[in-house]
Amino acid sequence: MKPTAIGTDLNPADPASCDREPIHILGSIQPFGFLVVVSTDWIVVRVSENVAEWLDQPAEALLGTHLVEVFEGEAVHQIRGKLQSIRGPGQVERIFGLKLSKGGPGFDVALHVSGESIVIEAEPSVAGSTNPVDLVRTLVGRLQQTTGFGALCREAARQMRALTGFERVMVYRFDHDGSGEVIAEAARAGLEPYLGLRYPASDIPQQARALYERNWLRLIADVDAKPAAIVPQVNPEGQPLDLSMSVLRSVSPTHLEYLRNMGVAASLSVSILRGGKLWGLFACHHRVPNHLSFERRSGIELFGQMFSWIMEGREREVDIAYEAHARDLHNRLMSLLAPDRTGFDGLKGFLDELRAIVQCDGIGMSVEGQVTLKGSTPTQGEMVGVVRYLNQIASSRPFTTNEFGRLHEPAKAFTERAAGLLVIPISRTPRDYLIFFRREVARTVNWAGNPHKAVTTGPDGARLRPRTSFDAWREIVRGQSVPWSEADLRIAESLRVTLLEMMLRLTDTADKERKGAQAHQELLIAELNHRVRNILNLIRALMTQSRSEFETVEDFARVVGGRIQALARAHDQITATNWGPGSLHDLIHLEAGAYLGVKAERVRIDGEDVLLEPQAFSTMALVVHEMMTNSAKYGALADSHGTITVELSRDDDELVLGWSEMGGPPVKAPTRRGFGTTIIERSIPYELKGDAKIRYELTGVMARFTVPMRFVSPAPERKILSIKGLEDCPAPPCALSGMVLLVEDNIVIALEGEEMLLQLGADAVEMASSVKEALRIIEARPPDFAVLDVNLGTETSLLVAERLRALNVPFIFATGYGESFVIPPALGAVTVVKKPFDVDALRSACVRDVPVAHAPALSAPSD
Template sequence: MIINTIVNRDIANLKDCESEPIHVPGSIQPHGFLLAFDAAFKVVYASDNCSVFIGIPIEKILNNRFGAIFSPAIEVALEAHLKQYGSQVAEPFVLEYQNEKYNCTLQPSGQWYLFEAEPFPDGHLRTPDLYNQTRKFVHYLQETASLRSLCQLIAAETRDITGYDRVMIYKFDEAYNGEVIAESKRGDLEPFLGLHYPHTDIPPQARELYLRNLMRMIADVHYEPVPILTTQLSTHRDLDLSLSVLRSVSPIHIEYLKNMGVAATLTISIINNHRLWGLISCHHYSPKNLPHYTRLSALLQGHFLASQINVRQQAEEYALAKNVEQSLEVILNMTSHVHQDFIARFLTNEHSLKVVNARGMAILYDNKLHLSGTTPTEGEVYQLIGQLSQISEGNVFYTNKLVDVYPKAEELTSTAAGVIYYPFGGYSQDCILWFRPETPQEVNWAGDPSKSIEYNPKGLSPRKSFDLWKQIKRFESRLWEKPELTAAATVSYALQTQIHLNQLTQDKVKLAQLSDKLQKAVSELENINWISTHDLKEPLRKIQTFASRILEDEHNTYSSMVIQSVTRMKDAAVRMQTLIQDLVSYSQVSKSENQLVDTDLNKINEEVLAELASEINEKNAVVESDTLPSVKGVSFLLKQLWLNVIGNALKFSKTQIPLSIQIRCTIVEKTVEGQVKSFYQVSFIDNGVGFDNEYAHQIFEVFKRIHSPSQYRGSGIGLSICKKIMENHQGFIEAQSEKNVGTIIRVYFPTVP
């Protein structure tokens, strides 16, 4: 049998702590032994010190069943324990072998089970006094008002339970830098209370293990790691020891503890909202192997503390929230009524700053900047708003260290080290900002945080100095607390509502003014329309009458020049009369309010063809028509539509070719305003002079002419009237043409109006 070690030797070649594979060291601490077996209880991994504890050589352990190593009865008992308790740490399996009792834990590791056995340090199985421990904790809850004071009592009680020289409660910030917030220690030891430790002391993969494995003990930092062995037949070189009790520790961490003078540790995770909130860290200055059940008592202290974090933090927030709510009530009451000068009233109210405990405030509204309290200059605020608008992408933004996102903020620390930014939405940069000045803070670090890890030819090494290192934190304001941020959101929403109401009020006034102007304009247009209909037609008729008399006088002695001038005058009067009539028709179509009724297009077609019979005969035109549908419409308007379209075909016909007009109808689907709708498509197809198709949209505009007015008479309004008629009928009109080939005019009536 060939036996191999799975010790991870790559650790010596690490370039940074964060890449250290601490969950697969391939070795354990020597105060116990480890076996790993599969579902059939065959042992495939074993620590090299098994023979020291149970006197069985490694060759007889690997690839043998658990029962063959110890006894069938022990294997049966272990299998029953697994079925009953699974891998619950609180229920160890007690192995009695060769008159020695071992406290054993079982943990899953992939397809294996980790079986770790430790002899009882004092030879006895002593369970903790859970009743008294719980009773004390309840007393602590009643006696303490703050989370820190509770942590101090938990630290003292944990030290009393475990007997360690020093017990600290260590709290992480958002970046996982730690601070000792509570401490109980031996009287002759230097205090660590209040010291800060950089996030590099506990790298990400170590924090991840603290989340999975809530308790970690090192009995003696000077231990020699015991390698884990397996046979060459094993296809798994790495064994995941994330949940292991005996897992060997990172050599970098061991050196770190030695540099501190610590000989033994116990670490308990404090979890809050699935995040590593902090640690209960126990130090001893000589080797110390804590019994299993005593460890569980200490772990229970961690559970007690974790259960109170949210409760205590909320209680501390409540006191702040009460003060904030008083100011919030005043502000909301003030913004509940629409006032023209609401911004000025808001800025001058003392509660506008108190509501978030800010020192300054700015409101940008309608391109005007309003400032209150201690703020940067107007120019600086404008620049800041532009930057925050980009950073936040139009969303809410807040920070207590503005310089991290806006380098120019170094110049604003006396007024705006911290900021809350609430945009009011829309396309403008309207927003509200609250400012806080810099609050310099002295931080005591346990050694220089910038030198937490040293690099040398032998590999990584932790810092050796833990002397007090003071740092003055700059460019930061006091943190924005949750009640303050909630109040800021509420006030911003109330202001935004007030702004919108104010805008609506202003728009309502403007709309009333515009409506009044529009009404006057309509009245004036109606007067003009009346003048056009009546007053202008009368003099035009007289001009035409007198011109006709002059031209029809058989005894006139006028010169040819006079006759020619009178003829032109008469023709101009006729054109002007036609133009006036078309303008009147256009205005009547635009304001038509006739109700749409069932209208037979065949009847409309027959009436129009009868009315235009002389022109059709004159042009030798042939008109063919499909059977047309009935639509919802206004009869006289549709007749005007038919007259204009067919009249245009007659007007723009070729002289040398007989005119052909085909009226075709089919049902089509068209997409209108994003919806597919069904229409009757009536097409008027002629073989006239046509025009360039690029003008197909322009011909429906008022006074737009494609052909010369001297060649083809008309006002240029006819097709504009057609367009208005089709809009009144919930349809539309299109044109398609080719010069010297012909024109197609298509009108679309909805099949379901």
């Protein structure tokens, strides 16, 4: 390739030099027309050297003259008017049949702006019997009748041949790697077919492709015609004329040699664009020179534009259908993920649904270093290298390749399973990925000649020469998958945005829930503080009121302990309502028994029992507790004479609970509203939409509470529960003896438990505060009996229980969990004592028949 353009400096043996050849400033035009360049003030500054053939004036004589001295005045007027329509440097305007001289022949004129110059190109008009625009309209109508992409291309090639008269017309489509393939062909009988042949990317250099995107049509009328040079070659600033938009631009000598090697004397190329980018070409060949008039070429250009839009519409329909299907699957997947609160990790269960969104053979997800794979993918071990490679590239948008082995050498080992990747980054720190895989598709490519032979030796030495052989050359291409399309990328980007939005919503929801939980926790702490203070005050009142009733300390301790135990039972009853409706009678009796013990009869209930739904039961338990607490502090239960009457009745659609106190000290309305008063007055109206009214009469407190019947159901007939003090229960005989193991992590409770066990007959008590210490005592000397606290802070006593069961040592559990503690089935039946317990509760548990048969080993926590 000899440097023919002005100012070029190319390496003749460098294949890449073709991509740098300045074909837009070759300094000459094809000779079937002429060129005149004027300045903005219409002075002729350049002309083609063949201008004398058309205007009867030598080129040098025209330079420096005004255009009106070259063209007839009316022609200049029309040219100036047409230039008014040009909106930018990439636009070409046309005038057909323009008479440049008075009485002279008509010329077809092309006008465009190049830099600060106006370029006028003219060629003789050719009268035709057929209007090209009308012909194009008819042909386009027939194109629109075709169905299927292949049929559309074949029909377009046939019609283009009819429009141009060229012997061969090919529809040539570019691949992702720049090479091109003939996908449709219409040729004169007897010509060797090119259909299905592929041409390397180097056959059409990059700068030529860029010009094809700017110029829809390029005619080479005669490959052997001598080009007409532009005079002068450079302007006073030393710049050549940019002919990028020229319709007469001359041809690179390398390309002319290429055409001669193919046996082509004339060629016509019409661009096929999609989205403004070069998709392919109509490539037209003729074995003898063939000039088409500018008017006819304009009709052919219009046909190429119409075909591009029809083809783009057909392909767009396919993409739209594909994207619509993907969007439908996408939306369905998001609806499934909407209630999920586990973040990206929760996507692992939906890989099959994600895999259906994008056309692929396998899918993988890497989240915080954990990889999950489905379908045809690399192995877990191979994915380590894949993720490391992905961490090195940009993580802000999807990444695709259909030949991963070319980028990542180890990937060549698994191309059969995963040659192509579409990667969606779903987080940056840490870098997490959703990856779609496509397996290798080995394909046979029929090249038009060997694409790898480019540099040859000619008479002028080693230089890049166009190929001389176009015989079919077969190559098997491996290591590549089906390329990812623009539609695939759009779907991937949409999916990436949705996943990120989902994570933002989950983060926002988690933040709101955290704030709500914090507020709820603060409320619970306030309620807990209030209830603890009430319990402490109640215990103090119980001890104060009880101290004068008994003569001995033992009796005093036994009765007060029994009343505290009643309080614990009342608490268990409240928490138990979470499992179903609870008895309102039982609730009131349990609360009364907690305060009065054997004198619980001071609280009388009139009316049939009912069951309250869990929500209503919990609310009513709080209200009754507060009413009972206030009565014990200030009302009828504050002395030894007062009574409380609770009346249960039904009024329309409401349960009515009437509360009346009599016989107590004079009542005064509270001067300060505490949290307890708020619970009494507002809990039922707020939570149950019922009513609460309380009056502080001098003779006793009066209250009326209503609960909507939707929270109420009839109670089954049974004996009403009556709670009495444990001091009335006869103590069963106790056979406790020998050494007893007490496992308890609280030293105060442990010392009290030791005293109770010694009182019940134990010869010795060994105390342990941890599993390790308890097992050490057992190994040194197995105990005769054991009491095990369930919760030991950071561990449980289940491992100790398993060891005792293996040694046939009887034991019981002591717990503050109430009914929520479930004994593991492997331990069998074990007696449970609820905290706080007293000596009578402990005695009752110790004398029960505890099974000690061997049981299967447990998976208990270690110490």
